[in-house]
Each structure stands twice: as structure tokens, then as C-alpha cells.
Amino acid sequence: MRAIKQPRGFSVLLIVALCIPPALAITGLASDILGGTRYFGSNPIKEGEHFLGRWTLRLLVVTLAVTPLRQLTGWNWLAKHRRTIGLFAFGYLTLHWIAYAFLDVQLDWTDLKKDLLKRPYIYLGMTALVLMIPLVVTSTKAMIRRLGRNWARLHRLLYVIAILGVIHYAMAVKKDLTDPLTYALMLSLLFGWRLSRWSRKATTAARTVGSPV
Amino acid sequence: MLIRPAADIRSSELTPEAAYWNRRDWLAAAGGAFAASALVPGSLRALAQGGSPVAQGTPYGLQPGDKPTPWEDVTGYNNFYEFGTGKEDPAELAKGFNPKPWTVKVDGLVKKAADYQLEDFIKPSKLEDRIYRHRCVEAWSMVIPWRGIPLADVLKRAEPTSQAKFVEFTTLFDPRRMPGQALRVLDWPYVEGLRLDEAMHPLTLLATGVYGRDLPNQNGAPLRLHVPWKYGFKSIKSIVHIRLVDKQPRNSWQLSSPNEYGFYSNVNPEVDHPRWSQASERRIGEFARRKTLMFNGYADQVASMYSGMDLRKNY
Ligand code: HEM
Numbered sequence: 001m002r003a004i005k006q007p008r009g010f011s012v013l014l015i016v017a018l019c020i021p022p023a024l025a026i027t028g029l030a031s032d033i034l035g036g037t038r039y040f041g042s043n044p045i046k047e048g049e050h051f052l053g054r055w056t057l058r059l060l061v062v063t064l065a066v067t068p069l070r071q072l073t074g075w076n077w078l079a080k081h082r083r084t085i086g087l088f089a090f091g092y093l094t095l096h097w098i099a100y101a102f103l104d105v106q107l108d109w110t111d112l113k114k115d116l117l118k119r120p121y122i123y124l125g126m127t128a129l130v131l132m133i134p135l136v137v138t139s140t141k142a143m144i145r146r147l148g149r150n151w152a153r154l155h156r157l158l159y160v161i162a163i164l165g166v167i168h169y170a171m172a173v174k175k176d177l178t179d180p181l182t183y184a185l186m187l188s189l190l191f192g193w194r195l196s197r198w199s200r201k202a203t204t205a206a207r208t209v210g211s212p213v
Numbered sequence: 214m215l216i217r218p219a220a221d222i223r224s225s226e227l228t229p230e231a232a233y234w235n236r237r238d239w240l241a242a243a244g245g246a247f248a249a250s251a252l253v254p255g256s257l258r259a260l261a262q263g264g265s266p267v268a269q270g271t272p273y274g275l276q277p278g279d280k281p282t283p284w285e286d287v288t289g290y291n292n293f294y295e296f297g298t299g300k301e302d303p304a305e306l307a308k309g310f311n312p313k314p315w316t317v318k319v320d321g322l323v324k325k326a327a328d329y330q331l332e333d334f335i336k337p338s339k340l341e342d343r344i345y346r347h348r349c350v351e352a353w354s355m356v357i358p359w360r361g362i363p364l365a366d367v368l369k370r371a372e373p374t375s376q377a378k379f380v381e382f383t384t385l386f387d388p389r390r391m392p393g394q395a396l397r398v399l400d401w402p403y404v405e406g407l408r409l410d411e412a413m414h415p416l417t418l419l420a421t422g423v424y425g426r427d428l429p430n431q432n433g434a435p436l437r438l439h440v441p442w443k444y445g446f447k448s449i450k451s452i453v454h455i456r457l458v459d460k461q462p463r464n465s466w467q468l469s470s471p472n473e474y475g476f477y478s479n480v481n482p483e484v485d486h487p488r489w490s491q492a493s494e495r496r497i498g499e500f501a502r503r504k505t506l507m508f509n510g511y512a513d514q515v516a517s518m519y520s521g522m523d524l525r526k527n528y
Contacts, residue, residue: 033500036498038289041290041300041301042286042290043353043497045495046495106501106502108493108502111490111492114485114490115490119487119489172488174298175294175298175398175399176298176396
């Protein structure tokens with residue numbers, strides 16, 4: 001496929017765009033809590049926490065969509081931005097966790113402990129958070145080189161993380177499952193795309209091996 | 214039973230705090246005017262200024278530091294799934310709802326079953342302004358100045374028979390007027406129930422208004438319950454049917470998730486919801502969490518109704 005060059009300024013634009021949701025969350029929450037405004041409505045801590053949770057999930061889906069999009073369009077320059085988007089997803093998740101632990105539960109250790117041990121949606125979310133740490137640690141160029149093929153294997157964990165995120169979401173909402181199911185559908189499509197490519201590759205490989213020389 | 218409107222908090226103490234969120238409107242009017250204005254009914258003042266109404270009424274069971282939750286929050290942050298599942302949906306989606314005329318049916322195990330026009334239903338009683346604490350099962354809370362009548366008044370008028378043990382309430386079912394009912398998030402219509410002694414308790418209020426005004430649609434116009442010692446979902450909105458029965462009625466949230474929501478649903482800091490702690494709550498408008506009080510602070514008045522009951526089992 002013909003290589004298509006990255007539009008000028010894309011890298012900067014991407015980073016600026018990725019800074020917008022957390023900037024809105026932080027300024028909105030600060031203003032609501034300290035200044036009594038209602039950017040996040042009447043219950044800003046809850047709403048801010050939810051806002052960050054939803055953005056984490058969106059960004060995880062976007063990260064997972066980079067490779068299929070690159071393969072579909074031939075925009076190979078997209079590949080290097082996958083890391084940026086993934087790192088921002090981790091940043092959003094960290095803020096989501098901070099909103100939970102510092103603002104919502106207000107570092108009440110008994111509550112934090114009880115949540116973590118007894119409440120499935122919390123320990124699934126925490127599992128997702130912990131699983132992201134090795135991905136962040138291995139996101140440097142040196143690590144990519146060092147891990148070789150294992151790097152790609154390791155980073156397939158992102159699917160597990162996103163699936164945990166969706167289950168967590170479905171358990172956190174009270175009744176209306178429309179949004180969690182929408183995310184589940186998007187993930188299935190992305191996953192289906194990968195599976196079909198893998199199986200195609202596998203059959204091609206098998207045919208190559210099995211064919212008489 | 215004697216219900217004392219918490220003597221330690223006089224409503225004169227409440228008013229300046231209640232007026233606090235009108236600060237902007239008030240900046241112009243200095244000290245003396247402020248004192249004078251306390252004498253004018255809050256709703257009149259608000260109308261004159263086109264601003265938010267000021268809380269008025271007798272405080273019931275308020276705790277130190279409790280002050281009325283601003284009108285904007287009381288009418289802008291609602292769980293009313295008949296008008297959408299988001300907290301801000303009802304204020305938006307209920308705008309076009311017309312609660313007039315409204316008929317309430319009272320029947321079942323009563324001597325005087327009847328269909329009433331809302332006005333005739335309310336008229337025999339004296340409307341009271343009462344400031345109550347409100348605790349949602351989702352661990353947030355408010356302080357709300359309701360206007361209404363004791364439920365006991367209308368029940369007595371219907372003359373329950375000796376077999377009547379419970380009261381069942383039903384919300385309007387009309388998906389064309391209540392767009393949220395198009396989505397099967399709950400099994401419509403919404404139903405709720407109380408034991409007869411709970412229903413007859415002098416604190417149990419049938420509200421027709423809030424902040425001295427008729428109930429806004431998103432708050433359950435034109436007629437809703439408020440049971441201050443129970444989680445908010447017991448306080449059913451837009452009631453069309455009150456039926457006296459001999460068996461414990463089913464209630465919508467219990468039907469939908471029996472392991473999370475029970476029939477009694479008394480506020481109880483010791484019994485957690487499966488997904489969150491009920492030991493503390495966030496008062497809307499405040500940052501630090503508050504401790505949740507047994508029976509939401511109304512234990513003196515209501516605990517005796519549950520003596521001998523295992524409140525862990527009967528959540
Ligand atoms: C990949 C990881 C995660 C994702 C994608 C995620 C996403 C979400 C989403 C989408 C929501 C619901 C927002 C809404 O209702 O609109 C949510 C709620 C929530 N999340 Fe997470 N989350 C993750 C991890 C965590 C972690 C690690 C914690 C804390 C230990 C956490 C705590 C919460 C809490 C407390 C809620 C609110 C539940 C409620 O209000 O009842 N999440 N999350």
C-alpha cells in the first residue's frame with residue numbers, strides 16, 4: 001500500500017486534544033468544589049468521577065482502534081501515536097481513581113478496603129488499573145526493542161483491560177445498560193477484526209508450510 | 214406519639230442560611246433590608262425578584278449544620294426514571310408534562326373508596342410547610358422544604374377496614390406523557406408500599422409542593438410521598454392510586470433487584486448496599502462526607518415501629 005504522510009501538526013494537535021478532557025475535569029471540579037458553581041451539576045464529585053471513567057473507556061477504545069484503522073486506511077504514521085493515546089488513557093484512569101479515592105471516598109481506609117475486597121466492580125476496575133502498569137512501563141523505545149515479539153504479546157493485555165473496564169461500567173450503572181452495551185459492541189467489532197486477521201495469517205502460514213516446494 | 218419539630222433549630226436561624234445562595238441578588242440590598250425581608254414569605258420575595266425561592270417551614274428532625282438544599286439542586290438533581298435515568302433528565306424531559314387535571318383513586322380495604330379530583334382530595338386538610346431530611350439510597354442527601362398534608366389524614370377519611378395492613382401506591386403509567394417509560398428499565402408502573410402504621414405515622418407526608426410552590430414536574434407533580442426515615446425511592450412520585458391491602462405490597466426496586474433493595478428500606482448506616490457503603494453520605498452542596506444517621510435522624514420518632522425486627526434481614 002502507498003505510504004501516506006502524516007498531516008502537518010498532527011502530533012501537536014493530538015496532544016492538545018487529549019489534554020482537553022482532563023483539563024475540563026480538573027478546572028470544572030475545582031470551580032464546583034471551591035467556588036460553588038455547577039459545571040458538573042449538583043453532585044460534582046460523582047459526576048466528575050463518572051466523566052473521567054467514561055473518558056478512560058473512550059480512550060481505551062480509541063487506542064485499540066488505531067491498528068485496525070491503520071490497516072484499513074494505510075495511514076502507517078498512525079502507529080506511533082498509539083503509545084501516546086494509550087499513555088493518556090492511563091492518565092485518565094489515574095485521575096478517575098484519584099476522583100474515587102480522594103474526592104469520593106475521601107481516603108476513608110475502611111471504605112477503601114471494603115470496596116476493594118467486597119465489591120466486584122471495584123476490584124475488576126482495580127485489576128484493570130494494575131494491569132495497565134506493565135504496559136506503561138514497557139512503552140519506551142528501549143523496552144519495545146528489548147522485548148521483541150513478546151512486546152506485542154504483552155500489549156494484547158489492553159483488550160483484557162478494556163473488557164474489564166466495560167464489565168466494571170456495566171456493574172456501576174444502576175439499570176440502564178445501553179451505554180455499556182454500546183462499548184461492548186465496539187470492542188467486539190475491534191476484536192473480531194483482529195481475530196479475522198490472525199486466522200487469515202495463520203491459514204496463509206499453514207498453506208506456505210504445507211505446500212510442496 | 215409526640216413529634217417535636219426540632220426545638221434546637223429555630224426557623225429564624227434557618228432563614229439567613231437559606232438566603233445565602235441568593236447572595237448575588239442580595240449584594241445590593243444591605244443589612245437592614247436583609248432583616249426586613251425575612252418577614253416576607255420567601256416565595257413572594259423570589260417571585261418579586263424572579264430568583265429562587267427561599268426555604269420556609271417548620272424544621273423536623275434537622276441536625277446541627279443542616280440547611281435547606283438550594284432550589285436549583287432540589288429541582289435539578291432528581292431520580293425519576295419515568296423521565297429518564299440521568300439525574301438531570303427529569304428537569305428537561307418533564308418540562309411539557311401537564312399534571313392537571315389529576316385524579317387519585319383510593320380503594321381496596323376501605324369503607325369509602327372513591328376517585329378524587331386532586332383539589333378535593335387535598336382540600337379537607339391544612340397544607341403544612343415542613344423541612345425534612347432526605348437520604349437517597351445512592352448515598353447522597355438533601356434538606357427539603359416540602360409542602361403537603363399528612364398521609365394519615367386521607368387514609369382516615371377513607372376509613373380502612375380492620376383487614377387493611379398495608380398501603381400500596383402507584384405512579385401514573387402513560388408512556389406518551391412520561392417518555393422514560395418507553396425504556397423497560399423498571400417494570401412500569403412504579404409501585405411502592407408501606408405498612409399501615411408507617412403510612413399513618415405523623416411524619417409521613419403527601420407532598421403537593423416544595424419551597425412553597427406547587428411541585429415542579431421533575432419532583433413528582435402533582436402529588437408525591439415523602440417518608441423521611443426511608444431511602445428516597447420509597448417516596449413515590451406522581452401518585453394516581455392508593456390502595457389498602459392485607460398483604461405486603463411489592464415495590465418496584467425490590468422487584469428489579471431483590472438483593473439490593475428491600476421493602477422496608479429504612480435508612481440504616483450499618484447495612485451496606487452491595488455496591489457501596491451506607492455508613493456515610495454526601496450532602497448535595499458539601500464537600501466532606503457526613504455520617505449517615507439511623508433512620509436518617511428520625512430514630513426517636515420511628516424506631517419503636519421496628520422493635521424486635523432484624524433490620525439486616527428486613528432491609
Ligand atoms: C480500565 C479501568 C476503568 C474504566 C474503563 C472505568 C470506567 C468507568 C465508567 C465508564 C464508569 C461509569 C460512568 C457513568 O456512570 O457514567 C465508572 C464508574 C466508577 N468507577 Fe471506574 N473505571 C475503571 C477503573 C476504576 C477503578 C480502578 C476504580 C477505583 C478503584 C473505579 C471506580 C469507579 C467508581 C467508584 C465509579 C462510580 C460508581 C457509582 O457511582 O456507583 N473505576 N468507571
